[in-house]
Amino acid sequence: MSAISTTDLRKSYGDKLVLDGIDLEVEEGTVFALLGPNGAGKTTAVQILSTLINADGGSASVGGHDVAADPNGVRGVIGVTGQFSAVDNLLTGEENLRLMTDLRHLGKDAGTERIAELLGQFDLVEAGAKHLATYSGGMKRRLDLAMTLVGSPKIIFLDEPTTGLDPRSRHTMWQIVRKLVSEGVTIFLTTQYLDEADELADRIALLDGGKIVAEGTPAELKRLIPGGHVTLQFADADALSSAGNALNAATSDADALTLDVESDGSVRSLRSILDQLDETGVEVENLTINTPDLDDVFFALTGSAPKGEQS
Numbered sequence: 001m002s003a004i005s006t007t008d009l010r011k012s013y014g015d016k017l018v019l020d021g022i023d024l025e026v027e028e029g030t031v032f033a034l035l036g037p038n039g040a041g042k043t044t045a046v047q048i049l050s051t052l053i054n055a056d057g058g059s060a061s062v063g064g065h066d067v068a069a070d071p072n073g074v075r076g077v078i079g080v081t082g083q084f085s086a087v088d089n090l091l092t093g094e095e096n097l098r099l100m101t102d103l104r105h106l107g108k109d110a111g112t113e114r115i116a117e118l119l120g121q122f123d124l125v126e127a128g129a130k131h132l133a134t135y136s137g138g139m140k141r142r143l144d145l146a147m148t149l150v151g152s153p154k155i156i157f158l159d160e161p162t163t164g165l166d167p168r169s170r171h172t173m174w175q176i177v178r179k180l181v182s183e184g185v186t187i188f189l190t191t192q193y194l195d196e197a198d199e200l201a202d203r204i205a206l207l208d209g210g211k212i213v214a215e216g217t218p219a220e221l222k223r224l225i226p227g228g229h230v231t232l233q234f235a236d237a238d239a240l241s242s243a244g245n246a247l248n249a250a251t252s253d254a255d256a257l258t259l260d261v262e263s264d265g266s267v268r269s270l271r272s273i274l275d276q277l278d279e280t281g282v283e284v285e286n287l288t289i290n291t292p293d294l295d296d297v298f299f300a301l302t303g304s305a306p307k308g309e310q311s
């Protein structure tokens with residue numbers, strides 16, 4: 001069953017068309033990643049699906065509730081954590097969580113129990129009594145997600161959950177996401193990190209120019225672009241030129257003394273390339289195998305580098 005479904009979803013700000021007819025299907029208990037360059041409209045999509053703003057056209061249903069006709073129904077089944085943490089820095093971790101349990105009318109005892117459970121689950125037991133001013137970025141993000149989970153949402157929107165976190169905190173966050181999914185929660189993730197989508201997502205949609213330009217499993221998306229290649233480096237221009245003649249259709253870089261040759265990186269393919277070079281008597285100095293990753297897909301389909309990786 002679909003946890004989230006949209007049909008021809010549209011949104012403009014003035015003259016700026018942000019979402020130009022978006023169709024999405026997210027299966028229950030899966031991770032769906034919405035990827036797109038800076039300003040593509042990812043946050044706008046999350047805001048519509050979480051009932052923070054209205055769409056101009058089309059329809060969307062979340063957890064079986066229509067976002068326009070039954071926004072309260074949607075709010076009852078979702079949790080949202082934004083790019084900018086909603087935690088209050090003047091309070092302790094426990095006090096922040098208490099705000100949420102009170103908001104959800106859990107009652108004192110049930111609230112205390114839930115707070116202890118969440119602090120344990122997010123590795124914040126010792127930090128719970130401390131003010132947030134002493135928390136690292138990763139700890140704040142974990143607390144933010146813990147606060148979202150107070151209401152036990154079935155569907156969680158994570159808007160760039162690991163932006164600005166160090167690698168270790170990112171991995172901790174990924175583990176938490178995987179655990180939630182194993183418990184049946186559906187995660188709708190926006191991210192600027194392709195490796196994050198690759199790691200976590202069952203399906204990925206690529207948003208560009210207001211439209212979904214590609215959608216599929218990470219493996220399917222990688223198959224959309226030409227296969228990998230090997231880069232061969234030679235000692236001098238003569239060797240480069242002989243190798244270029246021997247290996248038809250190879251792209252060469254005279255400055256770097258390298259040749260790029262199409263290859264899936266398999267032993268058989270490498271052996272064939274090296275055999276051809278042997279026959280011409282050319283020595284290879286260095287060999288690198290390049291298999292396509294989501295960066296390549298992103299670049300090939302949107303024509304721009306992902307945000308955060310632009311230099």
Ligand SMILES: Nc1ncnc2c1ncn2[C@@H]1O[C@H](COP(=O)(O)OP(=O)(O)OP(=O)(O)O)[C@@H](O)[C@H]1O
Pocket residue numbers: 013016018036037038039040041042043044045192307
């Ligand atoms: N309230 C608003 N008023 C006017 N324009 C807006 C508003 N909110 C967003 N926009 C514009 O809509 C476009 C999409 O913004 P959005 O925040 O959804 O993109 P995004 O894909 O989430 O980008 P980022 O990765 O930078 O967060 C941007 O051009 C943005 O400037």
